[in-house]
Amino acid sequence: MATERDVHRGVGFDAYPLLRPIRGKIRAENLLWNSLEHARARATWEAPLRAIQALVGRDRSVWSVWLDHESEALSWEVRVLNPNGHPPLGILEPLREILAPWVDLLPSVRDLPDYAMLGLRFDAAPPGGVGRMHVELHRRGPSPRVMQVYRVEAGGPRLAGHDVALHPKRDAHEVLAEIKASRFVSYSLDRRLLGRTLIPELFACRRLHVGRRDHCDALGFSGVNVDQLKFVHRRFDFPEPMRAYLARHRDRLEHILFDVVTEYVARDGTIAHLRTGFRSCF
Amino acid sequence: MAADLVVMIDGEGPMPGSLRSPSASPSPPSLGENFDPRPFLEFCTAHRGAPRYERVILVGDGQPLEQHGFALAEAARRGGFRRVRLDTRPWRLTNPRQVQAVVQAGVAEISVGLHATDPALHDRLRDRPGDFRDAKKCLANLARLDAEALVYIVMTSANVGQLRPVAQLAIEAGARRIDFWAYAPLDPTESEQQLLVPLDELAPRLLEAIATCRAAEVEAVIHHVPVCVLGEEGARVDATEPDHFHDHSQFWAAADPSARPRFNCLREAQCDAAEVCLGLSHAHVNRFGWELDRLRALPRTRPWRPRDRSVRRVDARGRAQAPHGHARWLDLLGAHAMGVEGVALTRSEARYPLQMPDGTRFVLVISARDDAARTFKQSRSFNLAYTDVVGPATERAIAAFVGPVLDTIIANDDGSLSLDARR
Numbered sequence: 001m002a003t004e005r006d007v008h009r010g011v012g013f014d015a016y017p018l019l020r021p022i023r024g025k026i027r028a029e030n031l032l033w034n035s036l037e038h039a040r041a042r043a044t045w046e047a048p049l050r051a052i053q054a055l056v057g058r059d060r061s062v063w064s065v066w067l068d069h070e071s072e073a074l075s076w077e078v079r080v081l082n083p084n085g086h087p088p089l090g091i092l093e094p095l096r097e098i099l100a101p102w103v104d105l106l107p108s109v110r111d112l113p114d115y116a117m118l119g120l121r122f123d124a125a126p127p128g129g130v131g132r133m134h135v136e137l138h139r140r141g142p143s144p145r146v147m148q149v150y151r152v153e154a155g156g157p158r159l160a161g162h163d164v165a166l167h168p169k170r171d172a173h174e175v176l177a178e179i180k181a182s183r184f185v186s187y188s189l190d191r192r193l194l195g196r197t198l199i200p201e202l203f204a205c206r207r208l209h210v211g212r213r214d215h216c217d218a219l220g221f222s223g224v225n226v227d228q229l230k231f232v233h234r235r236f237d238f239p240e241p242m243r244a245y246l247a248r249h250r251d252r253l254e255h256i257l258f259d260v261v262t263e264y265v266a267r268d269g270t271i272a273h274l275r276t277g278f279r280s281c282f
Numbered sequence: 283m284a285a286d287l288v289v290m291i292d293g294e295g296p297m298p299g300s301l302r303s304p305s306a307s308p309s310p311p312s313l314g315e316n317f318d319p320r321p322f323l324e325f326c327t328a329h330r331g332a333p334r335y336e337r338v339i340l341v342g343d344g345q346p347l348e349q350h351g352f353a354l355a356e357a358a359r360r361g362g363f364r365r366v367r368l369d370t371r372p373w374r375l376t377n378p379r380q381v382q383a384v385v386q387a388g389v390a391e392i393s394v395g396l397h398a399t400d401p402a403l404h405d406r407l408r409d410r411p412g413d414f415r416d417a418k419k420c421l422a423n424l425a426r427l428d429a430e431a432l433v434y435i436v437m438t439s440a441n442v443g444q445l446r447p448v449a450q451l452a453i454e455a456g457a458r459r460i461d462f463w464a465y466a467p468l469d470p471t472e473s474e475q476q477l478l479v480p481l482d483e484l485a486p487r488l489l490e491a492i493a494t495c496r497a498a499e500v501e502a503v504i505h506h507v508p509v510c511v512l513g514e515e516g517a518r519v520d521a522t523e524p525d526h527f528h529d530h531s532q533f534w535a536a537a538d539p540s541a542r543p544r545f546n547c548l549r550e551a552q553c554d555a556a557e558v559c560l561g562l563s564h565a566h567v568n569r570f571g572w573e574l575d576r577l578r579a580l581p582r583t584r585p586w587r588p589r590d591r592s593v594r595r596v597d598a599r600g601r602a603q604a605p606h607g608h609a610r611w612l613d614l615l616g617a618h619a620m621g622v623e624g625v626a627l628t629r630s631e632a633r634y635p636l637q638m639p640d641g642t643r644f645v646l647v648i649s650a651r652d653d654a655a656r657t658f659k660q661s662r663s664f665n666l667a668y669t670d671v672v673g674p675a676t677e678r679a680i681a682a683f684v685g686p687v688l689d690t691i692i693a694n695d696d697g698s699l700s701l702d703a704r705r
């Protein structure tokens with residue numbers, strides 16, 4: 001159940017305001033557990049996720065659920081802030097310790113550059129198999145609106161993309177310039193393509209995160225309500241049990257703002273969405 | 283507050299701006315098992331003592347309209363509404379005696395959809411053989427009586443080439459006003475998407491049709507078209523919405539905001555017309571993109587402020603916040619702020635959704651004080667009213683529930699908050 005102590009956060013860990021009185025509502029993390037159950041992965045991942053929550057504190061980590069549109073597989077990410085004063089590995093060090101019973105987190109990496117957030121990506125481990133977590137770092141720069149994404153492997157961090165956070169309406173000029181400066185989509189060829197990436201149903205949000213990845217573009221819609229999240233589940237064909245769960249609990253989740261992220265390229269003259277994810281905190 | 287009140291009698295009537303009745307949609311709104319006219323009759327009695335609306339619009343075409351239509355129209359006429367309008371299908375009004383009876387019951391305006399000069403096309407758009415013939419008969423009947431024919435045209439890719447002749451036909455048939463609606467379907471099917479029209483095709487043809495109305499001195503009103511593509515005629519765009527009368531025994535689902543088309547414009551923050559213009563429907567953007575080569579923001583004369591529909595009573599750490607921004611509007615309600623679901627603030631209104639213990643929901647609306655406008659109560663700076671009632675509570679129960687909230691607003695309104703009365 002949701003409580004008055006809950007804080008709702010978006011991808012940048014900024015707190016979202018409460019949209020409805022909290023009485024009778026449930027916490028967003030129910031959607032996370034439901035997705036893990038659907039993928040038969042809750043048994044593998046609940047304990048590590050609870051350990052992370054215990055380490056950083058309640059409502060101080062952000063989870064996301066991703067659907068790969070080609071393989072139709074679900075995957076997940078959990079993101080935590082890197083509080084100051086923990087060099088040389090920052091939050092990775094205590095995470096390594098508390099997750100040691102389940103996963104080895106980059107045992108060969110000895111130091112990392114300073115970073116703002118750390119993301120752990122994982123998918124449903126094969127039945128009886130061992131779960132793996134991939135590490136990403138998020139570093140500010142070169143301007144305060146830009147967050148650079150690094151993938152960390154045994155050899156160290158490698159730049160994998162960046163996100164620019166903008167207000168959808170106030171910064172509309174910059175939004176358009178950023179979206180159109182794409183390596184993957186030629187907007188000048190077909191003016192309709194912008195309506196496919198800058199999805200009108202999600203445009204009314206609090207922040208847009210215009211992203212570049214090494215293999216695609218990304219667009220994050222931060223601060224969307226539960227009805228917009230329902231739209232995303234329908235529009236992007238999330239598994240029926242997840243859609244049904246969200247529909248059933250819609251009224252109990254209407255106090256929360258969520259984040260949605262789409263990843264896409266142009267293919268055969270239209271936009272092909274590769275992956276779609278949604279986020280909240282726990 | 284809206285000047286018009288829509289009363290959905292059944293799901294068969296034509297909704298303004300749409301081609302089909304709501305019951306023909308893939309997910310028709312829920313209707314009560316047995317239509318009960320009493321809540322509206324009670325509302326009329328209360329409204330007579332303190333009129334709030336100019337016009338009532340009765341919408342229906344089914345058995346409940348047949349059974350109760352006359353009683354509802356008469357009650358509305360006696361209930362303080364200055365105008366009573368009927369939105370039904372034209373086949374009901376092909377008999378002159380029937381039309382006369384409707385007018386005698388107090389209906390002063392009747393809407394008639396006319397979508398083509400070509401009967402086959404009109405009937406196809408309406409999905410009803412014979413509808414064109416019936417519409418023309420209905421208009422001919424109205425022309426002989428003291429009732430105003432309000433014609434509306436839904437503009438689609440199929441009829442956009444004949445807008446001017448359709449307007450001409452409507453004028454010749456005696457239309458006193460013509461409403462032009464850009465087609466804006468909700469969750470359109472593939473074939474419905476094909477009916478959408480890009481702005482560069484729509485705007486010039488619409489302007490020709492408007493010129494025809496202007497020459498004939500017939501009022502023309504435009505809906506769901508961006509102001510900036512219409513030049514001087516942009517002033518004819520009407521983006522206001524009527525209030526809906528609701529009761530659990532009636533057509534309650536029509537109040538569901540998710541059952542109405544949504545709009546947006548990428549230039550909103552730059553455009554002075556944003557408060558009177560909806561921009562483009564989502565269906566339009568999904569089909570044609572954001573039309574950025576067509577839309578021209580009108581230079582802003584006042585700064586843009588993002589709309590914020592949030593409740594802010596606590597900060598990020600859960601501590602009570604000092605009132606600021608929207609929180610000041612919540613504080614106006616004192617302890618009752620805990621009972622509202624939030625506040626939606628626009629330049630002209632603050633709207634607070636409220637729920638009663640029996641589940642009845644309604645919206646408390648605060649607008650700028652206007653002594654000439656009818657209102658439920660007034661505070662130092664505001665007119666106070668409520669609308670969009672959904673649920674079982676009677677008018678009297680709602681008044682008893684909302685009374686202390688309004689009294690608190692009256693006590694707390696020290697004149698430091700204000701709303702724009704221009705719209």
Ligand code: SF4
Pocket residue numbers: 508509510511547548549550553554555556559560561562577578579580
């Ligand atoms: S720029 Fe947008 S808001 Fe302004 S008039 Fe055009 S469509 Fe309307």
